[in-house]
Amino acid sequence: MGRFDGRRLSLPRLAVLVTVIAGLTYAGTSSWRYVQDAQAASSNGAAWYAAYVDATVTPLYEFEQPTTKADRDIVLSFVVASQTSTCEPAWGGAYSLDAASDDLDLDRRIARLRQQGGSVVVSFGGAVNSELSTTCTDPAALVDAYRSVVERYDLRTIDLDIEGAQLGDTTATTRRAVAMKALQVERAKAGKNLRVWLTLPVSPEGLSTEGRQVVAAMLEQKVDLSGVNVMTMDYGASRAKGQSMLDASTAALTATHRQLSQVYARAGQDVGSATLWRRMGATPMVGQNDVPGEIFSIAAARRLSAFAAEKGLGRMSMWSLNRDRTCGANYPDLTVVSNSCSGVNQGSDSFATLLRGTMTGTPDKTEVAPTATPTGKPTGGRDGADMPLADDPSTSPYPIWAQDETYVEGTRVVWHRNAYVAKWWSLGDVPDDPVVDESASPWRLIGPVLPGEKPIVLPVLPVGTYPAWDQDVAYRKGERVMLKGTPFVAKWYSAGTSPDARSTQNEPSPWRQLTDAELRLAAKVAAEGTD
Template sequence: MGRFDGRRLSVPRLAILVAIVGGLTFAGTSSWRHVQDAQAAGSHGAAWYAGYVDATVTPLYEFEQPASKAARDIVLSFVVADPDSACSPTWGGAYSLDAASDDIDLDRRIARLRQAGGSVVVSFGGAANSELSTACTDPSQLVDAYTSVVDRYDVRTIDLDIEGPALADAAATQRRAAAIKALQVARAKAGKNLRVWLTLPVSPQGLSTEGRQVVAAMLEQKVELSGVNVMTMDYGGSRAKDQTMLDASTSALTATHRQLGQVYARAGQDVGSATLWRRMGATPMIGQNDVPGEIFSTAAAKGLSAFAAEKGLGRMSMWSLNRDRTCGANYPDVTVVSNSCSGVDQGAESFAALLRGTMTGSPDSTEVTPVVGGRAGGRDSADNPVADDPATSPYPIWSADETYVEGTRVVWHRNAYVAKWWTLGDTPDDPVVDESASPWRLIGPVLPGEKPVQVPTLPSGTYPAWDQGAAYRKGERVMLRGTAFVAKWYSTGVSPDARATQNEPSPWRQLTDAEIRQAAAAASADTD
């Protein structure tokens, strides 16, 4: 006999049963998908915040001394092609990798930040100059160029900021994707991972066609793409007149989320919604944007941070830490973008802290560079200072009997310091002296394998000898006992090497190594 012998299942009952079974099936599938989303999102680690730092703009931003946890992790910008050598990486077209180490102590400052627990992401590209893949057309040399940067700074996360003409360069898009894939494979063979983020311009309607193609190229090359960071800034005509900067930004992120779902699906990677949010980031331009009338306020920063927390955004950045402060009263027109201030009244707030919000992760999940000498601070112990060796120190060893003027660099206990003003007999690492009162600023540790820096010199007579009876205006240069100085303001009768203090600073500044090299090159050209 049949199981339902003596009973008939009516058509209405059958419909109800089918609906119940179907609902249970959908609910089970949906719940499982949510579990998969959560597991995948969690596998990418905690969401992280890191502000961009323009490495070459003056005045230099001292990222190696983070003032807060929000300033501890940075995206160092920008590595671009050398204008005179397409396959040679430079910082901003101004410094080769070696010159950046010699002239602005970049390697040492990175090491110092890592001692303080920070992480460094290196960003390639940007709005100005040429991203490496657009200028360097030789595939193997392009791989070598990217590799030289990643290896030199031992970075575990890179950022590819593709905008402007580079965005529409289809050939460069393919070269870049192939080179990054080769780089990831090589790093993996060496037992080192490499996280790759794309940073792309966006409108409130989402990514452009070219932007989506840049993402698709990476996925086609099987690059392990950590995520896509969109520049929620400079909307121009794409933003409606009644649309706030916050609304434009959340609209841009929502539209990009939908678009990326389609791009990943076409690449055979049908990821869930939560995973996709985790693979996205946002980077607003704080305060006054490049587009007149576009102002990203501290209130907008709070709103964007709340949106990121709600959606589970994987990354937050900003342009830039250099600008995260209220402009001073001597900056007359805040509607003109400054490299050193935001253009809005921030009060006691920092955009970095507001945008970081509840994000507690780091761009790198593992230690990047071990502390030099085994301990932070450059000592084996308080009673056993590390010995300084002139043969392996980039700068002269500090001496209590030597006079040092502003800008002089020395080594003491395997750390490099720069003089903030005239000093004699002040120990660079005196633990009882308040940092603001010390004439020395810690740059960072002496790095393994370093040799003495060849300090450039100028021929005698390059500039007039300093004359006690002469009056000097700002910008004038003189020489004293073979050292070149430049006047910071009008002075007369004050020797460039005369004693100066924090309260009574010297009107003279010693020329930097970069300035000396430029002067020497100009002098050489004049004699040819």
């Protein structure tokens, strides 16, 4: 006897059976696709958080001294075309890579951050100045320009911030994509992969047509694009009346996700929803935005972080670490954007910590720099420990610290193969004294002496460039004087106080020694015979 006991299947029963089998097949395929999608998303690595740091705005942000995991990884901005040479990369258009090293100690500070487990991404472009591909029309020279930055800072991840008029420059868009592909191929051959992120403006309706074209150009040139980071800020008229900054941001991300799925599909890349979320990032402008009335609050930061975790966003950033603090009482108009504070009352919260949320990844896997204090052969000490290497003036960028030398605020020295800057007047205070609390030490550690360094030669101002300091003269803020050949500028009104007189935290000096950049500018002005 057969299993069905000689009974035949009726047509209605057959139809039901076919439907059930089809449903099971679809469910199995759909489930497998979901598994593949999730696996692809997870293969991109853990989601990471890194806040932008404006490298050139004053006062300089001391990113090399992270206090939490939320400010350990940074996106350093912005490298653009030099104001004097279309194919030369420059920080903020004003500092060549060498000048940034000398005047801002940028290379050393990056090394110091990495010593402490931090990561550095460099961002090209931004809202001001010109992104390299818009001015450098020679394809080979453009690759050279990007390469010089990547190699100098040993980067594994870069960020291309394209906005404003640069979005509509289709020739530059193609030129940039071709250069990125060439650079990725080069780096891969050298065993050092290069991850490329695009950062683009967005509205609650998503990316602009030009923004989508920037993404499409990268895919067309076969660039291995790590992701698209959208600037959830400065919505202006695109934000509906009554729509909160949080709702505008989540709407923008959702719309961008839908748009990117279409852009990838047209490029022949069929990526799933989870993978696409992992290839996206969000960057709010914390606190007061550039647009009046647009305020991204602490509460919005919490909820945007939760949204990112729910969707599986691959990256979170913010503009900027420089601004992640409550403004002081002396800052009168909170509706005016400050480079140094958020414009909202943060209490004990930091935007960085809230936006990082549960993200544990890192954008940059570069080698950790040498330890802060290299050691030599044991000297026979009681515990057998190595002693610090002796400092060599010929391989030190700044003078070696001396016990009997007086140092004023801003003076930089080398001690035990590390560079330090004086926070205030100092005499006999050892820079690396282990028993002195950091807040009480007159010295701030900048970073290690780098391999191959030589003394930084600063120009000597001709006698008479500025008047000699006179104890009988009253000086107003901004006036400059010379003392023993060293130029100083008055920080406020003073009379009878010598620029090299002792100062403390409680009684600071009214004088500041000119920075290296100011000194070079002063020397240039003096050489041109103008004042």
